[in-house]
Structure formats: structure tokens, C-alpha cells
Amino acid sequence: MPVVLKTAEELERMRIAGRLASEVLDFISPHVKPGVSTGKLNDLCHDYMVREQGTVPAPLNYAPPGYKPFPKSICTSVNHQVCHGVPGERVLKPGDILNIDITVIKDGYHGDCSRMFYVGEPSIQAQRLVDVTFECMWLGIRAVRAGARLGDIGAAIQAHAEKHGFSVVREFCGHGIGRKFHEEPQVLHYGKPGTGLTLQPGMTFTVEPMINAGKPGIRELADGWTIVTKDHSLSAQWEHTVAVTEQGYEVLTLSRGAAPAPA
Ligand code: MF3
């Protein structure tokens, strides 16, 4: 399947879906505190999406080839969980770090974004990992413009992560997005400048680096979804959906509560 270029009308719908996804994160932020379970966060987000927004939670029953249907409406990945954490009974405690990943469908189009949250006060090391991962995402986004190559994005992310002694997860990547949750191209978070697909206006994809404090290796838990670091080191992730423009990029997953881009 080739890369789908979006028309102006489609981009308008992607903007709406993107903003709504980001607004779910705004909504859930005050609920992320010690004592809350990840299952409760899921239920609150689910109801907000379905009842308040009229959006469809894309993860619910999502079943790519080789996977069983994802049983919940959001992903919650705590501490050494890298991504695709399945919400459940786990209760958050002070010092935990948490990624919440939201994907909504509105009017046939997907918006996909995630943020890191601190439960109580983070350790210095956790804070550094979360900050560097945020910078990695933005360095990747800032490499986006018509004529740039996919490898430019990955190289910018990898260089920054490794400069700080962290490592880039290889098995999962950003992805084209639109009518489908995951479409082409694959947006690797490592690579070489000047290599890979040339970016064109109208492409829409995510940039969502997963950065480990320790080694890059991962494994999947028996639930068939949750990914953890093999060495049990902390992992962080941030995600935006972006569109390629003539001049550069447009971030589609923005809302009042989205963290501002770094200077
Ligand atoms: N939102 C994730 C991403 O950024 C995908 C989650 S798939 C799910 O690509 F089924 F776990 F929700």
C-alpha cells in the first residue's frame, strides 16, 4: 500500500481528530495521581470520548495481524513498560511515570498522541528521561518538511537520545495515519540523514519515540500487548500526529493542555 497524500479537506478532518485526541489528554490530566488505577483512567477517558466528544476510541478491539483484539480504549504504560500497556487493576503510586496514549476516530479520521505524566514527585533520573524523550520527539518533528527524508527524522531522534546515554527502541515506530490507524510510511526513530522516503506535502504521520534509560531491548508480556524493557530500565514516550507542509510541518494533535514546544 502506498503512502496516502491528504487533500485540504482531509487535512481539515485530521486537524479535528487530532485536537480531540489531545483534548482527551487534557481531560484526564487532573485524574493522574497516587491511588488511581489505570483501569479507572481508561474508563474516564472512554466515557469522555464516547459521551462528550462523540469519538470512537481506536484501540478498543483493535487487532492488527498476529495480535488479539486490544481490550481497552487507551494505552497506559507505567515505568519500565514501553508502550501498549493494557489498563487494569494497577494502582499508581508516588514516583511512577506513566505514558497515556490516546487515539480517536472522528468523521472517519484518526488522531493519535501521547504524553508522559508524573505521579507525585519524579526521581531526577526519571525526569531527565522524560525531558530528553520530549526533546527527541520535537527534534524529529522539526526535521519534517517537504523534500526532507524519513531518515532525517530518525537520525535527529537517535543522536539526541544517545548523546544523553539513553537508547532508542527499534521494534516500534511512528506511522502514517488517516482513514487507517496505522498506514504507510513507517517512521523509524533511528537512522541516517539523507536516507529513506522523501517527504511530500499532504503526508500525515506520527512521531512517537520510545526511549529507554538502559538498553534498547524489549519483550512482550503474556497479555499479548504490553511491551516492557528487557533490563527493566525506565522507558518514556511522547507522540504527536503531524502533517508535512511546503514550509515544514503542522502538528495536528494540539490543544490547550499540550506542552509547548521546547525553545
Ligand atoms: N496508539 C498506539 C500508537 O501510537 C497504538 C496502540 S495500538 C493498541 O501507534 F491497540 F494498543 F491500542
Ligand code: CO
Ligand atoms: Co501512533
Ligand code: CO
Ligand atoms: Co499512539
